[in-house]
Amino acid sequence: MDSLLVLVAFQAASFAAAATGVIFRSGEWYKQLDKPGWRPPDWLFAPVWTVLYASIGLSGWLLWLEAGIAGAAFPLSVYAVQLLLNAAWSPIFFALHQPGLAAVEIMLLWAAILATIILFYPANSAAALLLVPYLAWVSFAAALNVSIWRRNRPKPLSEGAR
Structure with missing residues (x-):
């Protein structure tokens, strides 16, 4: 039972990082940006x-199962830091309208x-x-961020012009 509760906690932490992507999602500013033709359709991101x-979340739980918090x-x-960096990207890009700063931030995330x-x-x-597809997607997202x-x-x- 404890293991299941810890799995729920890891999933909750992971999806808490995702919450900023829901709160600070694309809007009119993003729609008006010049984006590359190789950008996937918006519906694919979610x-x-x-x-x-x-x-x-599963990855963190598996490590915890193997080694525990102390081990x-x-x-x-470092896992927690990457979650915090993940959570920070959406507000920087979408709320602050700072794609250059977001590009630096996503490289730190990577x-x-x-x-x-x-x-x-x-x-x-x-x-x-389990984290390799995440790294691959963030690599793609970083390239998209820099292009934008x-x-x-x-x-x-x-x-x-003076």
């Missing part, structure tokens, strides 16, 4: 993220996910491997 958040304190701390995978692997390879930032940043005034 189901992909739902599966990924479930995998993230995996550092890897679980590094934190990779660190989590590396730290999880020795204790529980399945827990680590580059396409929409203000153009410098040319010398002749």
Whole structure:
């Protein structure tokens, strides 16, 4: 029973990070941005993220099952950091309208996910491997974020326009 409660706690933590994506979702500002043609349709993001958040929660729980909180304190701390970074991206991009800052933030998120995978692997390879699709999707999301930032940043005034 304790194990099931901890699984629920890991899933709750994972989906709490997802909540910022629901609260700070795309709106008129996002619709007006110049986006690359390779961007997937908007409807695809919710189901992909739902599966990924479930995998993230399951991954943390599997590590906890293997090593416990005390035995995996550092890897679980890095795991918590990546969840916080994940939660921070949507407000930076969608609420603050800062795709450049969001690009920097998503790169930090990418590094934190990779660190989590590396730290999880020795204790529980399945827990680590569950995070690989998440890393792949964040890699794609980072490329999309950078593309949107580059396409929409203000153009410098040319010398002749003065």
